Amino acid sequence: MTSKVYANAVAALFDLRDGISLMSGGFGLCGIPENSIQEIRRQGIKNIHAISNNIGNSGRGLAWLLKQKQISAATCSYVGGNPDLEEQMLAGEVQVTLVPQGTFSERIRAAGMGIRGFYTPAGYGTLVAEGKEERVFDVPCILELPLGADFAIIKAERGDRFGNLWFKETARNFSPLMAMAARVTIVEVEQLVELGEIEPENVHVPGVFVQRIYQGVDYENAIEIPMYAEQ
Amino acid sequence: MTSKVYANAVAALFDLRDGISLMSGGFGLCGIPENSIQEIRRQGIKNIHAISNNIGNSGRGLAWLLKQKQISAATCSYVGGNPDLEEQMLAGEVQVTLVPQGTFSERIRAAGMGIRGFYTPAGYGTLVAEGKEERVFDVPCILELPLGADFAIIKAERGDRFGNLWFKETARNFSPLMAMAARVTIVEVEQLVELGEIEPENVHVPGVFVQRIYQGVDYENAIEIPMYAEQ
Amino acid sequence: MSDNLPLWSKTEMVDEVVAMLDHGASLNLGIGIPTLIAERIPPDKEIWIHSENGVLGVSGRPTRETVSPTLINAGKETISVRKGASYFDSATSFGMIRGGHIDVCVLGGMQVDAEGSLANWMIPGKKVTGMGGAMDLVHGAKMIIVMLTHFSKDGDAKLLHRCTLPLTGKRVVHKVVTDCGIFTPMGDSFRIEKLAPGITYDQLGLPLKMWTRSLFQDGSEPWENTTD
Amino acid sequence: MSDNLPLWSKTEMVDEVVAMLDHGASLNLGIGIPTLIAERIPPDKEIWIHSENGVLGVSGRPTRETVSPTLINAGKETISVRKGASYFDSATSFGMIRGGHIDVCVLGGMQVDAEGSLANWMIPGKKVTGMGGAMDLVHGAKMIIVMLTHFSKDGDAKLLHRCTLPLTGKRVVHKVVTDCGIFTPMGDSFRIEKLAPGITYDQLGLPLKMWTRSLFQDGSEPWENTTD
Numbered sequence: 001m002t003s004k005v006y007a008n009a010v011a012a013l014f015d016l017r018d019g020i021s022l023m024s025g026g027f028g029l030c031g032i033p034e035n036s037i038q039e040i041r042r043q044g045i046k047n048i049h050a051i052s053n054n055i056g057n058s059g060r061g062l063a064w065l066l067k068q069k070q071i072s073a074a075t076c077s078y079v080g081g082n083p084d085l086e087e088q089m090l091a092g093e094v095q096v097t098l099v100p101q102g103t104f105s106e107r108i109r110a111a112g113m114g115i116r117g118f119y120t121p122a123g124y125g126t127l128v129a130e131g132k133e134e135r136v137f138d139v140p141c142i143l144e145l146p147l148g149a150d151f152a153i154i155k156a157e158r159g160d161r162f163g164n165l166w167f168k169e170t171a172r173n174f175s176p177l178m179a180m181a182a183r184v185t186i187v188e189v190e191q192l193v194e195l196g197e198i199e200p201e202n203v204h205v206p207g208v209f210v211q212r213i214y215q216g217v218d219y220e221n222a223i224e225i226p227m228y229a230e231q
Numbered sequence: 232m233t234s235k236v237y238a239n240a241v242a243a244l245f246d247l248r249d250g251i252s253l254m255s256g257g258f259g260l261c262g263i264p265e266n267s268i269q270e271i272r273r274q275g276i277k278n279i280h281a282i283s284n285n286i287g288n289s290g291r292g293l294a295w296l297l298k299q300k301q302i303s304a305a306t307c308s309y310v311g312g313n314p315d316l317e318e319q320m321l322a323g324e325v326q327v328t329l330v331p332q333g334t335f336s337e338r339i340r341a342a343g344m345g346i347r348g349f350y351t352p353a354g355y356g357t358l359v360a361e362g363k364e365e366r367v368f369d370v371p372c373i374l375e376l377p378l379g380a381d382f383a384i385i386k387a388e389r390g391d392r393f394g395n396l397w398f399k400e401t402a403r404n405f406s407p408l409m410a411m412a413a414r415v416t417i418v419e420v421e422q423l424v425e426l427g428e429i430e431p432e433n434v435h436v437p438g439v440f441v442q443r444i445y446q447g448v449d450y451e452n453a454i455e456i457p458m459y460a461e462q
Numbered sequence: 463m464s465d466n467l468p469l470w471s472k473t474e475m476v477d478e479v480v481a482m483l484d485h486g487a488s489l490n491l492g493i494g495i496p497t498l499i500a501e502r503i504p505p506d507k508e509i510w511i512h513s514e515n516g517v518l519g520v521s522g523r524p525t526r527e528t529v530s531p532t533l534i535n536a537g538k539e540t541i542s543v544r545k546g547a548s549y550f551d552s553a554t555s556f557g558m559i560r561g562g563h564i565d566v567c568v569l570g571g572m573q574v575d576a577e578g579s580l581a582n583w584m585i586p587g588k589k590v591t592g593m594g595g596a597m598d599l600v601h602g603a604k605m606i607i608v609m610l611t612h613f614s615k616d617g618d619a620k621l622l623h624r625c626t627l628p629l630t631g632k633r634v635v636h637k638v639v640t641d642c643g644i645f646t647p648m649g650d651s652f653r654i655e656k657l658a659p660g661i662t663y664d665q666l667g668l669p670l671k672m673w674t675r676s677l678f679q680d681g682s683e684p685w686e687n688t689t690d
Numbered sequence: 691m692s693d694n695l696p697l698w699s700k701t702e703m704v705d706e707v708v709a710m711l712d713h714g715a716s717l718n719l720g721i722g723i724p725t726l727i728a729e730r731i732p733p734d735k736e737i738w739i740h741s742e743n744g745v746l747g748v749s750g751r752p753t754r755e756t757v758s759p760t761l762i763n764a765g766k767e768t769i770s771v772r773k774g775a776s777y778f779d780s781a782t783s784f785g786m787i788r789g790g791h792i793d794v795c796v797l798g799g800m801q802v803d804a805e806g807s808l809a810n811w812m813i814p815g816k817k818v819t820g821m822g823g824a825m826d827l828v829h830g831a832k833m834i835i836v837m838l839t840h841f842s843k844d845g846d847a848k849l850l851h852r853c854t855l856p857l858t859g860k861r862v863v864h865k866v867v868t869d870c871g872i873f874t875p876m877g878d879s880f881r882i883e884k885l886a887p888g889i890t891y892d893q894l895g896l897p898l899k900m901w902t903r904s905l906f907q908d909g910s911e912p913w914e915n916t917t918d
Contacts, residue, residue, distance in 0.1 A: 027515045027552075028538040030531065053552075057538070080591030081538070089590070098590075101514065102556030102598030106346070109553040113781075114788030114830050115337070116368035119347040120560065121601040125579070125632030128597060137347035137376075139601070145368075157532075162738070162774045168432065169549055170516050171532040176551045180789060195774035201399065202433040203776035204551075206746050208716050208738060208791045221531040225539040229523035258743045258780075259766040261759065284780075288766070311819030312766070320818070329818075332742065333784030333826030340781040344553075345560030345602050351788065352829040356807070356860030359825060370829070388760075393510070393546045400777055401744050402760040407779045411561060426546035434548035435779075437518050439488050439510065439563045452759040456767040460751035 004207075005161050005192070006214040009039035012186050016151065018045050023108070023152040023178040024052040024062055028081070028224050031171030032061045035188045035216040036153035041065055049073040051108075051149050053101065053174055055085050058224055069093065075147065077101035081224075100128060103144050105177055111148035112180020112209070119143055152182030155216065156205070159189040160196075163210025164203045172204060179209045188216035235438075236392045236423070237445040240270035243417050247382065249276050254339070254383040254409040255283040255293055259312070259455050262402030263292045266419045266447040267384035272296055280304040282339075282380050284332065284405055288312050289455055300324065306378065308332035312455075331359060334375050336408055342379035343411025343440070351375055383413030386447065387436070390420040391427075394441025395434045403435060410440045419447035468660035469641035475609055476502045478639050478656070479568055482607070483509055490514065490559060490599060492569035493537040495609045499568060512564055514595045516555045519547025536595060556595065560602040567603035569596060571610040571638075573625040576672065578635040578647035580608055581627035593630060600631030612640035612667065619667030621645060621652055642666060648674055696888035697869035703837055704730045706867050706884070707796055710835070711737055718742060718787060718827060720797035721765040723837045727796060740792055742823040744783045747775025764823060784823065788830040795831035797824060799838040799866075801853040804900065806863040806875035808836055809855035821858060828859030840868035840895065847895030849873060849880055870894060876902055 006012035013036060016022075022040075026032035040048075041064045048071045055074045056063030058081060065071050066084040073095040079085045088094040099107070100122045110118055119141035123129050133143040154175045156165040165187060167175060179185045192215040237243035244267060247253075253271075257263035271279075272295050279302045286305045287294030289312060296302050297315040304326045310316045319325040330338070331353045341349055350372035354360050364374040385406045387396040396418060398406060410416045423446045470478070476498045483489060483503070488510040491499055500522060503509050511520035513535040520535060521544040528542060535541045558564055573581040580600060583593040600606055610620055621638060638645040642665070643657035653674045654663065663673050698706070704726045711717060711731070716738040719727055728750060731737050739748035741763040748763060749772040756770060763769045786792055801809040808828060811821040828834055838848050849866060866873040870893070871885035881902045882891065891901050 027536075028534065030515070030534050030538070076592065078592040078594040080594075086589065098592045100593050100597035101552070101595035102560060105552035105556050106344075109785075110349075112789050112791075113337075113785030114351070114790060115785075116350040116352070116370070116372045117366075118341075118349040120345070120598075121347070122560065122598040122631075124601075126597060126629045127584075128593070135348075139347070141347045160774060164774060164776055166432070167549075169530060169532040170513075170534055172432075172549055172551050173516050174552045177553050180785070180791070195772075198776075199433075200747070200771065200775045201397070201403075201435075201777050202430075203778075204432075206776040206778060206782075206786070207774065208740070208746055208786060223529070223531045223540060224534070225537065226529065227523050227539040227541075228529065229525055229542070258764075259762065261743070261762050261766070307820065309820040309822040311822075317817065329820045331821050331825035332780070332823035333788060336780035336784050340557075343561050343563075344557030345562060346557075351826075353788065353826040355829075357825060357857045358812075359821070391546060395546060395548055398777075400758060400760040401741075401762055403777055403779050404744050405780045408781055411557070411563070426544075429548075431519070431543065431547045432549050434550075437548040437550060437554075437558070438546065439512070439518055439558060454757070454759045454768060455762070456765065457757065458751050458767040458769075459757065460753055460770070 003161065004163055004211060004213050006212050008214055009035040009188065012212045012214045013039050016040060016043060016045050019047045020151055021049040021051060021149040023149040023182050024050065025154045025173065025175030025178050026052065026061065027170065027173040028054055028057045029061050029222045031155055031173055031175060033153040033155040033188050034219055036186060037062060037064055041068060044068065044070065046070055047072045051075045051147065053077050053104065054082060057081050059084060060222060075099060077104050105174060107144055107147035108174065108177040108181045111146035112177060115146065117143055117145050147181065149182045150184065152178040152185040154179055154185060154187045156187055156189050158191045158193050158198055159187055159213050160193050160198060162195060163187065163207030163213055164198050165205035165210065166198045166202065167204050176205045179205045184211045185209060186212045188214055190216065190219065234392065235394055235442060235444050237443050239445055240266040240419065243443045243445045244270050247271065247274060247276050250278045251382055252280040252282060252380040254380040254413050255281065256385045256404065256406030256409050257283065257292065258401065258404040259285055259288045260292050260453045262386055262404055262406060264384040264386040264419050265450055267417060268293060268295055272299060275299065275301065277301055278303045282306045282378065284308050284335065285313060286316050290315060291453060306330060308335050336405060338375055338378035339405065339408040339412045342377035343408060346377060348374055348376050378412065380413045381415065383409040383416040385410050385416060385418045387418055387420050389422045389424050389429055390418055390444050391424050391429060393426060394418065394438030394444050395429050396436035396441065397429045397433065398435050407436045410436045415442045416440060417443045419445055421447065421450065467665055468658060470658045472498065475639050475641060478644060479607055479609065483507065483566060487565040488512055490564050490567040490603060492596065492599065494570035496568040496570060497537055512558060514555050514559065514599065516550050516552055517543060517547060519543045556598050559599055562602050562604065564603045566605045566607060567599050568607045568609060569599060571608040573620050573622055573627050574608050574635055574638050574647065575622045575625045576647050576651050577624065577649060578633045579625050580630045580635050581625040582630045584628045586628065596630045600634040605636045606634055607637045607639060608635050609639045612642040621668065623672065695893055696886060698886045700726065701730065703867055703869060706872060707835055707837065711735065711794060715793040716740055718792050718795040718831060720824065720827065722798035724796040724798060725765055740786060742783050742787065742827065744778050744780055745771060745775060747771045784826050787827055790830050790832065792831045794833045794835060795827050796835045796837060797827060799836040801848050801850055801855050802836050802863055802866050802875065803850045803853045804875050804879050805852065805877060806861045807853050808858045808863050809853040810858045812856045814856065824858045828862040833864045834862055835865045835867060836863050837867045840870040849896065851900065
């Protein structure tokens with residue numbers, strides 16, 4: 001094994017290419033891999049199948065790639081608040097597959113955990129169930145299949161050279177699941193720490209799920225909808 | 232809601248009865264709920280369907296209940312090292328269902344997470360597959376169903392009054408899954424701590440999965456097979 | 463049609479939902495009106511608010527000093543948390559819902575029908591937003607409450623015999639709180655649990671056979687609140 | 691039959707497996723002989739040992755001062771861990787295996803056959819121990835290695851055309867390491883990758899058609915190690 005640690009986004013994302021499927025962690029703009037997204041924007045690779053809950057928001061995050069027409073297919077649960085995606089979806093430039101968010105999470109976990117299919121009640125009796133096998137357990141369910149990807153780009157608060165990760169607050173969201181589900185998982189961190197600095201019990205993603213890691217820079221950590229208590 | 236905190240095992244296990252299904256955390260003797268098991272032994276309830284990886288080991292843990300003939304059915308993955316179970320199984324006194332350990336874990340998780348069934352390759356082509364639906368995905372798989380229980384008894388290192396839990400080292404094993412899968416989850420802890428003492432990011436089991444919690448006493452924490460480095 | 467009715471305000475609707483919550487309950491709040499619930503829970507009522515992006519124990523809003531870009535709710539708004547809060551990944555978060563561990567889930571809606579089906583994610587031919595977590599949230603919580611205004615801007619009732627918009631979930635709703643009252647889907651009709659003072663059943667916008675009376679526990683009848 | 695053969699010792703078998711491991715590899719070790727592997731990995735080789743009860747980064751044995759009752763491997767023996775270790779629940783632990791994230795899994799066995807099927811959990815009519823994690827461990831790891839003595843106590847070869855005992859997994863084994871050599875299941879025969887010095891193919895206990903020769907990368911032939 002060569003080391004998992006790379007100098008920066010340019011070094012870590014050396015083998016992306018047109019047509020890849022790409023998972024990106026984050027909920028809205030919370031916990032998104034800013035450096036990796038900017039590097040993909042710089043590379044200009046095309047025909048990306050993006051798998052991410054929102055595919056960017058408010059013109060930022062993966063919307064940077066949308067603006068450059070780098071994304072041709074998107075699997076996500078929510079497109080509201082993302083005018084770039086809505087526009088390109090209606091224009092037929094991006095093929096969007098909407099997946100209920102819990103099913104989206106569980107399908108990604110299934111890919112990572114080697115589960116080949118599962119039954120869930122979510123979506124039963126709706127458009128989501130069309131074309132899917134239905135089966136009645138205690139409640140009627142539909143069969144859903146794993147959702148994996150060629151690459152995952154992930155942002156964590158802390159990570160070590162083996163790839164053990166720790167996330168802050170609600171920045172965790174889909175990232176641990178995507179780290180498990182992609183063939184190559186590339187992580188950027190706020191802090192690259194020494195082995196053992198993340199307490200073994202508190203590792204959120206064991207390093208075996210991570211292939212590459214680098215220290216990120218210049219984080220914007222944008223707040224989408226700031227709301228404050230009246231003081 | 233009345234408080235989730237109970238004074239001790241006697242108070243917390245007030246409504247167990249003959250014929251319940253009972254999950255018990257722990258791997259071998261590591262992480263077993265010693266106080267709850269002793270209280271069930273004292274109560275003498277019968278016809279328990281025990282769901283636990285080993286159903287005790289070396290004459291201890293759930294084997295205390297076996298000795299008193301309190302267990303009539305067992306779902307587990309491994310009976311080696313448990314002479315009480317082997318003996319009663321061969322005598323037909325305990326009906327044993329053996330489940331591959333990864334399937335055992337995943338079935339318990341499925342019960343907790345509301346997944347109604349899943350496909351796994353484990354057990355395909357073996358006795359375990361008999362009577363189960365087979366389906367070929369990238370590999371041949373069998374359909375497995377959720378495994379829940381009336382009660383779960385769990386031991387954690389730390390817990391707070393809402394039921395947030397934290398486990399030490401490999402004592403975690405099946406316990407978080409069982410906490411999710413049982414109708415009533417009863418936890419005993421080495422240390423009952425204040426709300427907020429477990430860092431929110433490092434909570435292993437969010438309190439919503441726990442119904443009752445109490446401070447345990449007199450832990451034996453037995454080591455089954457001590458092995459030491461040559462010094 | 464609703465212009466001159468003595469409708470409940472949003473705050474009054476929210477307070478009706480808050481009154482349904484037991485001390486110690488766990489609660490998921492959908493985006494939109496339900497979000498306001500977090501701010502109307504009295505301090506002596508301990509409610510554990512879940513947001514499906516991965517947090518249990520939402521308490522309200524941060525100050526400008528405590529605000530954190532990594533601490534948001536499912537509406538992507540900044541939040542704060544109470545002592546005893548926890549964070550987790552999205553699979554665990556939806557498992558909490560799907561597995562029946564959350565007591566109450568409150569969602570917004572476009573239409574609800576007497577069968578308990580909900581439509582709240584799509585109007586064919588109009589703007590698409592996606593279902594987000596709604597299709598999962600309607601399965602699993604012990605009580606699913608839908609909050610919505612009783613009438614559309616065109617004056618059509620949103621409580622129907624059968625939804626006409628694409629469904630979010632089929633036979634999933636337990637209670638409906640509108641600005642006219644509180645209703646329970648019964649299959650072919652709604653049972654009226656409570657009406658806003660001054661509202662009568664014939665103002666509810668659907669034929670009489672759609673409504674069923676029910677007695678309150680104290681023996682009073684909801685009709686007594688009306689001019690019927 | 692094996693009494694006078696120049697068989698590999700357990701340590702030699704273990705060292706053959708260790709030689710197959712790449713620096714940085716992740717490795718699951720079954721109970722029994724495979725456990726010894728943890729103690730024969732050279733210090734300059736970074737191997738991440740997984741034990742399915744929920745730990746990644748097993749390093750060896752504790753001292754009497756550092757021993758902990760809550761730190762054990764799947765064989766329920768006390769262990770210690772290296773820096774960078776992590777603990778997790780059993781569902782995640784088996785997901786690591788099933789999901790293909792562990793490079794190599796080494797198990798003990800009772801029988802292996804030319805199709806790559808393994809039997810290691812049950813002898814009908816004899817003592818039952820249960821399959822434990824074995825049925826999961828044989829699915830998912832990139833390389834499944836089975837270690838077993840080549841002959842039973844009765845002198846019967848344990849490498850067969852088809853297993854006669856109940857299977858643990860069907861068509862799952864990539865390499866077999868016995869005290870006679872290293873073998874690859876090829877469907878109807880085993881390819882001989884290496885033989886212990888002095889062992890000949892006709893001592894392997896099955897008809898000639900069960901064995902296929904293969905060239906090593908350096909051009910030498912395994913037969914040259916033998917007296918055949």
